[in-house]
Each structure stands twice: as structure tokens, then as C-alpha cells.
Amino acid sequence: MSFVYDIPTKVFFGEGQIENLGAQLSVYGSRVLLVYGGGSIKKTGVYDKIVAQIKGAGLELYELSGIEPNPKVESVRRGIEICKKNKIDVCLAAGGGSAMDASKFIAAGACSDEDIWTIVSKKIPVTKALPIVTVLTISATGSEMDPTAVLSNMQTNEKSPMSSPLFFPKASFCDPTFTYSVGANQTACGSADILSHLMEVYFNRNQNLFMLDRCMEGMMKTVIKYAPLAMHEPDNYEARANLMWTSSWAINGFTSGCNKAPWSCHPVEHQLSAYYDITHGLGLAIVTPRWMRYVLANDDEQGSRAQKFYEFGVNVFGIDPSTGKNQAAEMAVEKVEEFFYSKLGLKKSLSEIGIGREHFSDMAKKAAECGGGDCVNGWQKLYAADIEKIYEACLN
Amino acid sequence: MSFVYDIPTKVFFGEGQIENLGAQLSVYGSRVLLVYGGGSIKKTGVYDKIVAQIKGAGLELYELSGIEPNPKVESVRRGIEICKKNKIDVCLAAGGGSAMDASKFIAAGACSDEDIWTIVSKKIPVTKALPIVTVLTISATGSEMDPTAVLSNMQTNEKSPMSSPLFFPKASFCDPTFTYSVGANQTACGSADILSHLMEVYFNRNQNLFMLDRCMEGMMKTVIKYAPLAMHEPDNYEARANLMWTSSWAINGFTSGCNKAPWSCHPVEHQLSAYYDITHGLGLAIVTPRWMRYVLANDDEQGSRAQKFYEFGVNVFGIDPSTGKNQAAEMAVEKVEEFFYSKLGLKKSLSEIGIGREHFSDMAKKAAECGGGDCVNGWQKLYAADIEKIYEACLN
Numbered sequence: 001m002s003f004v005y006d007i008p009t010k011v012f013f014g015e016g017q018i019e020n021l022g023a024q025l026s027v028y029g030s031r032v033l034l035v036y037g038g039g040s041i042k043k044t045g046v047y048d049k050i051v052a053q054i055k056g057a058g059l060e061l062y063e064l065s066g067i068e069p070n071p072k073v074e075s076v077r078r079g080i081e082i083c084k085k086n087k088i089d090v091c092l093a094a095g096g097g098s099a100m101d102a103s104k105f106i107a108a109g110a111c112s113d114e115d116i117w118t119i120v121s122k123k124i125p126v127t128k129a130l131p132i133v134t135v136l137t138i139s140a141t142g143s144e145m146d147p148t149a150v151l152s153n154m155q156t157n158e159k160s161p162m163s164s165p166l167f168f169p170k171a172s173f174c175d176p177t178f179t180y181s182v183g184a185n186q187t188a189c190g191s192a193d194i195l196s197h198l199m200e201v202y203f204n205r206n207q208n209l210f211m212l213d214r215c216m217e218g219m220m221k222t223v224i225k226y227a228p229l230a231m232h233e234p235d236n237y238e239a240r241a242n243l244m245w246t247s248s249w250a251i252n253g254f255t256s257g258c259n260k261a262p263w264s265c266h267p268v269e270h271q272l273s274a275y276y277d278i279t280h281g282l283g284l285a286i287v288t289p290r291w292m293r294y295v296l297a298n299d300d301e302q303g304s305r306a307q308k309f310y311e312f313g314v315n316v317f318g319i320d321p322s323t324g325k326n327q328a329a330e331m332a333v334e335k336v337e338e339f340f341y342s343k344l345g346l347k348k349s350l351s352e353i354g355i356g357r358e359h360f361s362d363m364a365k366k367a368a369e370c371g372g373g374d375c376v377n378g379w380q381k382l383y384a385a386d387i388e389k390i391y392e393a394c395l396n
Numbered sequence: 397m398s399f400v401y402d403i404p405t406k407v408f409f410g411e412g413q414i415e416n417l418g419a420q421l422s423v424y425g426s427r428v429l430l431v432y433g434g435g436s437i438k439k440t441g442v443y444d445k446i447v448a449q450i451k452g453a454g455l456e457l458y459e460l461s462g463i464e465p466n467p468k469v470e471s472v473r474r475g476i477e478i479c480k481k482n483k484i485d486v487c488l489a490a491g492g493g494s495a496m497d498a499s500k501f502i503a504a505g506a507c508s509d510e511d512i513w514t515i516v517s518k519k520i521p522v523t524k525a526l527p528i529v530t531v532l533t534i535s536a537t538g539s540e541m542d543p544t545a546v547l548s549n550m551q552t553n554e555k556s557p558m559s560s561p562l563f564f565p566k567a568s569f570c571d572p573t574f575t576y577s578v579g580a581n582q583t584a585c586g587s588a589d590i591l592s593h594l595m596e597v598y599f600n601r602n603q604n605l606f607m608l609d610r611c612m613e614g615m616m617k618t619v620i621k622y623a624p625l626a627m628h629e630p631d632n633y634e635a636r637a638n639l640m641w642t643s644s645w646a647i648n649g650f651t652s653g654c655n656k657a658p659w660s661c662h663p664v665e666h667q668l669s670a671y672y673d674i675t676h677g678l679g680l681a682i683v684t685p686r687w688m689r690y691v692l693a694n695d696d697e698q699g700s701r702a703q704k705f706y707e708f709g710v711n712v713f714g715i716d717p718s719t720g721k722n723q724a725a726e727m728a729v730e731k732v733e734e735f736f737y738s739k740l741g742l743k744k745s746l747s748e749i750g751i752g753r754e755h756f757s758d759m760a761k762k763a764a765e766c767g768g769g770d771c772v773n774g775w776q777k778l779y780a781a782d783i784e785k786i787y788e789a790c791l792n
Binding site (some may be wrong): 002003008009010011012015019128211212222226 | 397400576
């Protein structure tokens with residue numbers, strides 16, 4: 001039961017904090033690469049605010065636009081080239097997880113002679129990277145305050161995560177009003193991602209601190225309360241602010257504490273995104289309840305999974321504590337389904353989004369092996385055969 | 397509703413983490429001033445472990461022992477002199493709030509030509525300080541992960557807090573086993589301090605994020621569950637670990653978020669410590685329930701204090717939510733009294749610790765003016781007359 005806590009990211013949270021961007025960037029140099037996606041930041045005015053800050057601080061602006069959802073290795077290579085050619089000092093991501101993750105790989109690739117896919121696929125440790133600053137416009141991945149990024153290679157159907165202390169942004173600008181324009185479905189998918197990050201740590205076989213479990217429950221309640229509200233009232237500051245700050249804390253390392261066991265649903269979902277390029281949060285919303293039912297059906301003799309689901313149901317969803325353990329556990333799964341499919345209105349099966357079983361066998365094998373072994377080594381060990389059964393359960 | 401989050405302290409948490417101390421200190425230089433109290437670290441073996449790390453890393457050790465509870469300006473001046481004379485590179489505090497706070501002032505004074513009491517009393521901003529590293533041996537003040545320190549001057553009966561980003565320790569070593577030797581009464585006083593830090597932020601007039609309120613409730617539950625356990629089973633790792641990590645998070649700035657309103661009970665209590673040198677946590681345990689009753693008796697028209705006490709009672713102490721608002725608020729105060737005086741066994745009045753009303757008038761005036769105005773500007777404004785009434789209520 002020990003760990004090292006080290007989250008160096010400075011967060012400027014709240015409306016108007018963007019006014020501090022120019023000064024923060026100046027700390028790291030004068031040549032800034034702005035990395036963003038399809039141009040929504042131009043429609044919302046965030047782009048103009050960023051450019052005004054960069055110009056106002058007398059910095060040089062370079063741009064890489066067109067970062068796609070589940071960022072691709074080709075885009076990252078383009079960014080690395082710009083950095084090397086123009087001696088970029090700092091990578092500035094504006095957007096959600098895709099822009100931020102791409103920036104992390106660009107920041108690492110800019111300081112290396114290796115191709116970035118070689119670094120990722122061979123897990124070569126990152127020893128040097130440009131400083132990263134982010135402007136968050138979607139609450140979801142938590143990449144604004146964490147040391148991890150995920151890169152996709154569609155040619156090999158691979159989606160690989162990588163972590164490095166150098167991937168922590170130096171500063172992140174989190175203005176809830178920048179997420180007012182996020183549509184209902186994307187708000188739902190992002191919120192599913194946040195909830196999943198919390199559940200991945202909460203449901204784990206390692207012992208953790210009571211204090212952290214209680215904080216995670218508070219954060220899960222926050223997502224459940226505010227995600228539907230943000231969908232229906234996109235300009236609700238309270239809802240957007242609560243979701244935004246929870247997205248950062250769900251995955252920055254605080255909640256995991258001494259509980260470093262591998263996650264379960266994320267690796268299972270990553271193969272769905274890798275093969276079908278679906279939105280990560282949507283995939284998680286489909287996978288998670290099936291995973292819950294699967295591990296519950298394969299509970300240990302003490303019924304420790306049912307016990308934890310019981311606590312989750314009581315403390316997060318307000319299920320009456322006098323309900324029997326097994327019944328409450330079952331009700332907790334139903335509450336999660338109700339949240340994802342009714343409250344958030346997300347699609348409830350792979351069939352509904354046009355995915356069939358043709359790649360299940362390959363996907364299950366890749367998911368099982370993604371950690372370097374032969375299983376996803378989380379709360380319950382999931383071998384390829386287990387994962388394939390979970391995919392099957394996701395079909396309808 | 398905006399704030400800047402910036403907590404740069406790296407925390408080595410758990411049994412055995414002290415093995416990393418030498419390497420961490422080396423980052424900051426070669427000449428280390430070890431600051432500690434009455435020698436309990438020698439009895440427990442923590443001193444030997446620290447010295448082994450310093451010697452093992454080839455560093456030079458200087459020592460300042462005898463830091464008293466509520467650290468005094470004279471001790472700090474001695475430390476500053478040692479630093480200046482020996483060109484100390486890093487201040488290493490070993491102990492609780494007293495050793496850590498003294499180290500913070502020593503670190504600042506070592507880089508200034510001004511006398512430290514001049515800096516504190518005139519609130520001269522700290523622009524330079526030696527790096528600070530801590531080894532925590534009592535869970536209480538949270539000074540191991542916060543930017544604040546409190547200095548006492550018994551000649552003028554003053555106890556003054558000071559904050560600076562430079563007061564964040566660079567690294568803190570938090571090994572729960574180092575607190576096994578903390579006696580029941582000190583464990584109780586430290587736990588009262590932790591709970592008070594959480595209540596100060598939780599009960600405030602500013603709006604805060606739902607998510608942070610829920611996290612604070614989780615942390616308060618943690619103190620309530622584990623403080624009595626740690627008193628009765630001093631070697632209970634789970635209890636000591638939960639208290640230790642909660643002590644750091646109760647006051648490091650995370651829970652306050654956008655809620656920066658001044659605290660209430662701390663300034664009222666500080667005068668008790670300043671005049672009578674009592675243990676801060678004991679003073680808080682006496683003051684807090686009286687403050688609760690006082691603000692409840694002076695509630696606004698909407699009954700917003702009763703409402704918040706109701707939520708506190710329901711979410712932290714498990715009071716039945718169907719209880720009426722005012723009744724639940726009253727019950728919540730009783731629960732706090734029960735916790736401090738029955739569960740923790742702390743003295744319940746000033747009379748019991750030999751304090752009378754002779755200085756109440758002066759103390760109340762000083763408390764009211766400590767923020768630079770004429771009142772403690774917290775949830776309810778407390779003028780000198782209000783504070784004197786609270787002291788009176790503390791008598792019996």
C-alpha cells in the first residue's frame with residue numbers, strides 16, 4: 001500500500017482564465033505549435049481568443065489542424081515535422097482528448113530521432129519532450145491533467161496507450177464555457193468516459209484507501225447528476241464546471257492511490273475503436289454493463305464482486321442499504337444501464353451501430369495481449385475467450 | 397467561480413518510502429538542515445533512518461532541534477542563522493505542523509535580510525525561499541502539502557499565518573507507520589484539526605462545486621471512521637494511512653476550489669493558542685460546536701445554515717434524510733460534539749483546561765482584526781462582540 005503522488009499540472013479553471021494563456025506560454029519559449037481538430041474552435045471563438053493571447057504575448061504561431069477523433073499516427077508525424085523544421089518550443093493543444101493526446105506524441109517525437117510509431121509500439125521510454133499546454137473544450141478523457149495518451153494506427157488496427165511523466169501538461173486552461181457548444185451526444189459520450197475512468201479504479205481487486213473510494217463515489221455522483229443536465233441545458237455553468245473538473249480528477253492518478261491494478265473495460269473497448277473508429281465513450285457505455293454482468297456471474301466464493309457492486313449501488317445510486325447483497329448488485333448494473341441508455345440516450349448495443357461479430361476473435365486476442373501478457377489482468381483476469389464472450393453480449 | 401490549481405508537492409506515500417529521501421534531497425543540493433522537535437523522532441527510529449539517508453547520499457547534515465508546539469519566532473531565528481552561516485541548500489522538516497511550519501519560515505528567512513517577525517507581521521511577500529522537504533510523523537495540519545505556515549510570538553501574544561507558493565514542500569514523505577507512536581490524545585487533537593479544515597471550507601457562504609462538497613464529505617467520513625480506530629489500535633496501518641492522506645488533502649487547496657472565503661473557527665482558536673499555548677486541535681474541538689450553534693441561532697431568513705447543517709448531518713453522519721431540516725441541523729451539532737468529546741475523548745470546555753474569561757475581550761478583538769478588517773469574514777461575519785460570545789459559550 002504505497003505510491004508516489006506527483007501531479008505537476010497547473011490548472012487555470014473558470015471563465016476568463018484564457019487571459020493568462022499568453023503569459024504561461026511565454027514561460028516555455030516563443031515558438032508555439034497550436035494543435036487542433038476539425039475547426040470547431042474557429043466556430044466557437046476559442047481559436048480567436050488563443051491567437052489573440054499568442055500574438056499579444058509576442059509569440060510565433062504555427063498550426064496543425066485536422067487532428068481526427070482517435071488521433072492517427074499520420075497526423076502526429078506531420079506535427080513532429082513542423083516542430084523539427086521550425087524549432088517549436090511548446091505544443092499547445094486546443095480541443096479534447098484527441099488534440100491533447102496528439103500533442104503529447106508530437107511533443108515526444110519532436111525530441112527523438114525514432115519514428116513515433118516505433119516509440120509507441122516498442123514502448124520506448126520517453127526521456128525528453130517539449131512542454132505541453134492545453135486548452136480544454138470537451139470534458140471527457142482527462143488528458144488535460146494526466147500522463148497518458150493513446151495513438152491509433154488504422155493500417156494495423158492498433159490503438160496503443162503510452163504514459164510518461166513528461167506527458168503531464170505544464171498548464172491546462174479549463175473554462176467550462178468553452179464546452180457550452182458540445183452537443184448532447186458528445187456530452188453523453190464524454191460523460192460515459194469520465195464515469196468509466198472512475199469505475200475502472202473503483203472496481204478493482206487491490207485494496208485501496210477508504211478515503212479515495214469515498215471521493216470516487218462523490219465524483220461518480222457528480223457525473224450522474226450533471227451529465228443529463230448539461231445535455232439539456234448546454235449553457236449551464238454549474239453542470240459544465242462540475243463535469244470538467246471531475247473529468248480531470250477521474251484519471252489524474254489521485255483516485256488510484258495505491259491501487260495500480262490494470263483496467264478492464266478500457267482495453268476491451270480500445271479494440272472497438274481500433275477496428276471501427278467509434279467514439280471511445282460510446283464503446284465504453286456498451287461494454288461496461290456487460291463486463292459488470294460477466295464478472296458478477298463469475299464471482300468468487302466470498303461474493304466479493306457482489307459486495308462491491310452492492311456498495312456502489314448504495315453509495316452512488318442511492319439503493320436502499322437494506323436490500324440484499326445480490327439483489328442490490330443486480331440493481332446496480334441496471335442503474336448503470338439506465339444511466340447510459342436512458343438518461344444519456346446512448347446506443348445500447350453493437351448491432352445498433354452496425355458492428356457484427358466478424359472480428360471478435362481477433363479483437364479479443366489483441367485486447368487480452370495488450371498489456372504484454374495473455375490476459376487483461378484487472379479485477380477478474382480476462383483471457384481472449386472471456387473477452388470474446390463480452391463482445392458477444394454487446395451484440396444485442 | 398474560477399481558481400488556479402497548482403499543487404507542486406511530490407508525495408512519497410507508504411511504508412518504506414523513506415528509502416527515496418536521500419535521492420530527493422540530492423536534487424536540491426548537498427547541505428541539509430534537519431529541523432525537528434523534542435526528540436521523539438530519536439525514540440521512534442525515524443531520526444536514524446533520516447540520517448542514514450543523508451549520509452548514504454553523501455550530503456552534509458546540520459541540525460536544529462527543540463522546535464516547540466506552536467513554533468516560536470526565536471527558534472525560527474536560530475534556524476535562519478544556521479542556514480546563513482552554513483550556506484544550507486535545503487530545509488528538511490521531520491515531525492508535525494510545528495517542525496514543518498518552522499522550516500517554512502526558516503527557508504524564507506534564510507533568503508532575506510529582514511527579520512522573520514517583520515516579514516510575518518508586515519506580511520511582506522516571500523519572493524525567495526530554500527526548497528523544503530518534509531518527513532511527516534503526525535497527521536494533522538496538512539502543512540506537508542500546503543503553502544501556509546503559522547508563527548507564534550509569545551511576547552506579543554500573536555499567532556500569525558502566512559502563505560506563499562514557495563511554502564509548498566518540494567517533496568513530502570508520508571509513511572503511516574511513522575505515526576504509530578502518536579499517542580491517543582495527540583491522535584485525537586490531530587484528527588480534530590483535519591476535520592476542522594474540512595468543515596471550514598464546507599461551511600462557507602460562497603458557492604462551490606458539487607463535486608468538491610461530495611469529496612469533502614468523503615474525507616470527513618474518513619476522519620470520523622478512522623480517528624477512534626487509530627486511538628485504540630495505534631498500529632493499524634489502514635487507519636493511520638487514511639488519516640494521513642486525508643490530512644494532506646483537507647487543506648492543500650483542492651477542496652476549496654473556487655471557495656476562497658475566509659475561515660471562521662481557526663482565527664477564533666488561534667487566539668486561544670496564542671494566549672495559552674494550548675494544542676490547536678483541542679482548541680478547535682472546543683470552539684467548533686459553539687460556532688455552529690452561534691451561526692445556527694443567527695441563521696438568515698431562508699434558513700440556509702440549517703439547510704447546510706442538514707446536508708452535513710445526512711451525508712456525513714448518516715442522519716435520516718426524512719428528518720426535518722431544523723431538527724437534523726441540531727442533531728448534526730450534537731453528532732460533532734459526540735465525536736469530539738465522546739469518541740475522541742477531548743476536553744469539552746475552556747474551564748476544564750483552566751482557561752477563564754480574563755482575556756476574552758482582547759482575544760476577540762485580535763481575532764476579529766486578524767484578517768486586516770474588523771471581522772472574521774466567513775460564512776457569518778464575526779465581529780469582536782460575536783467572537784466574545786463564542787468564547788463565553790466555550791467556558792462551560
